[in-house]
Amino acid sequence: xxxxxxxxxxxxxxxxxxxxxxxxxxxxxxxxxxxxxxxxxxxxxxxxxxxxxxxxxxxxxxxxxxxxxxxxxxxxxxxxxxxxxxxxxxxxxxx
Numbered sequence: 052x053x054x055x056x057x058x059x060x061x062x063x064x065x066x067x068x069x070x071x072x073x074x075x076x077x078x079x080x081x082x083x084x085x086x087x088x089x090x091x092x093x094x095x096x097x098x099x100x101x102x103x104x105x106x107x108x109x110x111x112x113x114x115x116x117x118x119x120x121x122x123x124x125x126x127x128x129x130x131x132x133x134x135x136x137x138x139x140x141x142x143x144x145x146x
Contacts, residue, residue, distance in 0.1 A: 105146065111137035116144035 068075075106118040110132050121128055121144055132140040 108132075108137075108141055108144065111141050114138070114141035116141055117146045120144045120146075 104118045105115045106121065108114055108116045108121065108128070110129075114137060116128075128140055128144055131143050
């Protein structure tokens with residue numbers, strides 16, 4: 052039982068040392084905030100990297116466009132392709 056209190060006192064002293072000055076407190080808050088942000092935002096950052104694959108556009112040979120942008124609004128792509136041409140459509144959907 053004494054070992055548990057000794058360990059708790061050690062952790063308590065370390066935590067107190069981490070925030071004993073304003074600079075250390077700000078640094079600790081930034082590290083904790085960054086870790087929490089990375090934990091919650093990582094899926095948001097990772098999904099577009101996987102889903103944002105490039106693809107060959109239909110009707111515009113020799114170009115590459117964002118597959119995610121095309122799947123989000125293919126009607127706009129074909130409208131630009133008909134009215135402005137393949138280069139303009141590919142540029143509008145470029146990554």
